Amino acid sequence: MAIVSKGFTGKRRGNESRTPPGQYLTDDFPVLSAGPTPQVHTERWQFSIVTEMGDKRQWNWNEMLALPAEKPTVDIHCVTKWSKLDTTWRGVSLDTLLSDVDTTATHVMAHGFDGYTTNLPLDELRQGKAWLAYEFDGKPLHPEHGGPARLLVPNLYFWKSAKWVEKLTLLVRDEPGFWERNGYHDYGDPWQEQRYQGD
């Protein structure tokens, strides 16, 4: 049984149907990361997908920009309790990037240029659920928010949407990434409040 805090009514900045439990709405775009913001230049940028067999698909910046782009408008949810509704992005669907990748993997490890890692179920990257995003709100994605390109996986807590993403490695079994080794959840579904290991 929860302890009731007398006199606490809450500001209720949420929106019942669209904010997962425990989240509040913000118009701000808070920044959370484990270290300094890396400056990744698009001339040197590359993105790759490596299968469990070691096969590699790789794109440089211009090759990536030449792929069909989508403009998703999605709600995002951070484990530190804020949610932001109707954020607008531009990027390449992971379906496009994975389309001719031959794999039986169940999981993915996303790697950032800064050494950051995070694990995700491969299903959460497919069927229109995830993007490699390079614009936010009509502008190039700011480095603080993971620019030049980050993963965008709105169905999961935002730490899964790896900033400055460089590589996805496909895995036949789940392995923890950076925050997951530090106590955060392997799946991270905001609607289930899967914040920490064991939730």
Next chain:
Amino acid sequence: MARTEVSGRLKWRVATLTDKRAETSTATTLTFEVDEWPGHKPGQHVDLRLTAEDGYSAQRSYSMATPADGNKVVLTIQTVNDGEVSPYLTEMLEVGDRIELRGPIGGWFVWDASNPAPVLLLAGGSGIVPLMAMVRARVRGERRTPFRLIYSIRSSEELMYGSELRMLPGGIDVSYRYTRRAPDGYRGRVGRLTPRDLVEDGWPADFAPACFVCGPTGFVEAAADMLVADGHLPPRIKTERFGPTGTA
């Protein structure tokens, strides 16, 4: 790396407020007694949950201000005007009241006392809280790891733990940056942290210090960028960002 930071489910525990004292005119230090607290490392935080009569609840994160000490959890909370949770904690919650809390959380932004590297702490405003836990752990510890703290605040009214910071033992150097108004008699420049401050009061990158930067996002971004520009390697710079960006 072993997954020892959180073993099993991180459960909600009952915390009873045992002491409450003003730290500044807008920040309050709260001491809780927590049932079966497993202990924590300096730099870690807890999630705290408030529940309204009708079941609505709100959670926020707060860093521990002191190293592990039995069942005690000490937090210092800056009142955010118009905030949902912080004004309740600093203004309404009274000694004897119970709330829910879980943790410790975060296995990254922690100081490991067995690491001999010198330590550089950069604090902006309430970002001092987890860094103070590190300073206090260093004071209590056996080893005399050299520490330097650069503490940036708007004016001396915002200074937390002031008398304790003045009385620190040798080997822990503290310098202050006032961004809006300096106290009487202060001769230094008033304004935001600059790369020069890091040269004068930090550690040379060659000494490979462990750097911890904590505060509002703008401060953390600026300070971490300066460290990198000064040659500190990103893996040695750990950051924790409190609160909003200010810009969307």
